[in-house]
Each structure stands twice: as structure tokens, then as C-alpha cells.
Amino acid sequence: NAGVTQTPKFQVLKTGQSMTLQCAQDMNHEYMSWYRQDPGMGLRLIHYSVGAGITDQGEVPNGYNVSRSTTEDFPLRLLSAAPSQTSVYFCASSYGIRAENTEAFFGQGTRLTVV
Amino acid sequence: AQSVAQPEDQVNVAEGNPLTVKCTYSVSGNPYLFWYVQYPNRGLQFLLKYITGDNLVKGSYGFEAEFNKSQTSFHLKKPSALVSDSALYFCAVRDRGSSGSARQLTFGSGTQLTVLP
Numbered sequence: 001n002a003g004v005t006q007t008p009k010f011q012v013l014k015t016g017q018s019m020t021l022q023c024a025q026d027m028n029h030e031y032m033s034w035y036r037q038d039p040g041m042g043l044r045l046i047h048y049s050v051g052a053g054i055t056d057q058g059e060v061p062n063g064y065n066v067s068r069s070t071t072e073d074f075p076l077r078l079l080s081a082a083p084s085q086t087s088v089y090f091c092a093s094s095y096g097i098r099a100e101n102t103e104a105f106f107g108q109g110t111r112l113t114v115v
Numbered sequence: 116a117q118s119v120a121q122p123e124d125q126v127n128v129a130e131g132n133p134l135t136v137k138c139t140y141s142v143s144g145n146p147y148l149f150w151y152v153q154y155p156n157r158g159l160q161f162l163l164k165y166i167t168g169d170n171l172v173k174g175s176y177g178f179e180a181e182f183n184k185s186q187t188s189f190h191l192k193k194p195s196a197l198v199s200d201s202a203l204y205f206c207a208v209r210d211r212g213s214s215g216s217a218r219q220l221t222f223g224s225g226t227q228l229t230v231l232p
Binding site for chain 2: 004033035040041042043044045048058090092103104105106107108109
């Protein structure tokens with residue numbers, strides 16, 4: 001049981017490049033989300049999904065796309081990388097569609113640098 | 116909109132002493148409250164949560180937190196700190212009365228706890 005797995009762990013991109021951050025969970029959780037962590041700002045929600053085929057925007061969605069074709073996978077796409085997207089990205093999953101009162105399980109994070 | 120404040124960026128405590136990491140929240144309805152811990156170069160790990168019922172919540176590794184509705188606080192506590200407790204701690208809230216993206220977890224900015232030997 002691997003939990004939440006994120007790849008890659010580290011990535012350096014040039015401005016304007018695109019890439020996909022992968023996230024997979026093997027706990028059959030309906031709810032998945034992506035956060036970015038910046039110093040002094042805690043974690044901010046980028047996008048989330050309450051089940052396969054359903055996604056919605058969080059607090060800071062601009063410049064990112066997501067899709068949820070299966071329960072297990074929730075990739076995050078950077079369309080045209082900008083230095084402001086330099087951050088640590090975390091994927092998380094929770095049990096239950098509403099996921100209101102359940103704790104989140106986090107991946108190990110992807111440290112992204114855009115130069 | 117919901118929000119969380121962790122007023123201390125850094126808390127230092129001597130090993131064996133009690134520790135407190137402060138958290139206050141703001142929601143329009145009633146809250147679900149969570150504490151997470153992050154060790155260097157790792158993801159966040161769940162410590163404890165308040166959903167309903169007893170205001171004193173006990174969690175992993177000897178941590179506990181007290182929900183105080185009148186003060187809108189959910190401070191994290193431990194009676195005797197260990198050096199291994201040194202980490203970054205995050206408080207988070209969900210407003211059970213909201214909908215859509217507002218129903219999602221909102222995190223505080225984090226408090227770096229250092230336990231000195």
C-alpha cells in the first residue's frame with residue numbers, strides 16, 4: 001500500500017515550457033487535490049476533484065490544468081511555466097466524496113524550479 | 116471566506132517542557148479543524164482533528180488540541196516536548212457550512228517548532 005505517490009520529486013523548467021506532475025493513490029479515495037507550498041504562505045489549493053470526471057478550481061488555479069479520468073490518478077499540468085510557479089507542489093487524497101471531516105493523505109511533494 | 120492564523124512563525128522550547136503551538140480560525144459556520152506536521156523534505160502528516168463532541172482532542176505522538184469556540188482557537192499542545200518533535204506544524208480548517216471550493220481545506224502559514232536538547 002503506497003499511499004499517495006508523486007513524480008517527479010524534483011524538476012527544473014525553463015520559462016515557457018510545459019510539463020505534467022503526476023499523482024497516484026491506491027487507497028480508492030474519491031477526493032483528490034493539488035496544493036502549492038510557498039514560504040510563509042502555508043499551502044494554497046490549486047485544483048481539486050471529488051471523483052472521476054469531476055474537477056474544480058481552488059484558490060490559485062491560473063496557469064494550471066487538471067483532469068481526473070480514473071479514481072487513482074490526478075495529474076497537474078503546467079501550460080507555460082513561469083518563474084512565479086517555482087514552488088513545492090503537494091498532491092493529497094481523502095476518503096469520501098464530501099471529505100469534510102476526514103483527514104488528507106499527502107504525497108512527498110515535487111520541488112519545481114522555473115528559470 | 117474562511118481563514119486560519121498561526122501567529123508565531125517560530126516556537127522554541129526546551130526538551131521536557133510543555134509546548135503550545137497557537138491557531139485561531141475564522142469561518143462563517145461551524146468548523147472542522149485539523150493539525151498536520153511536516154518534517155524536512157516530506158509531505159504533511161495528519162496529527163489530529165476536531166469534528167464534534169469533546170473539546171479536547173488527542174492525537175498521534177502524544178499531541179492534543181483544545182477547541183475553544185468562544186475564542187475561535189484550536190491550540191496544539193504536548194505535555195513534554197521531545198527533540199524529535201522539531202518540525203513545521205500546520206493548522207487547517209474547513210467550514211462545514213460552505214459549498215464549492217470554499218468547503219476545501221484552508222491552511223495556516225505554519226509554525227516552525229524547535230525543541231532544544
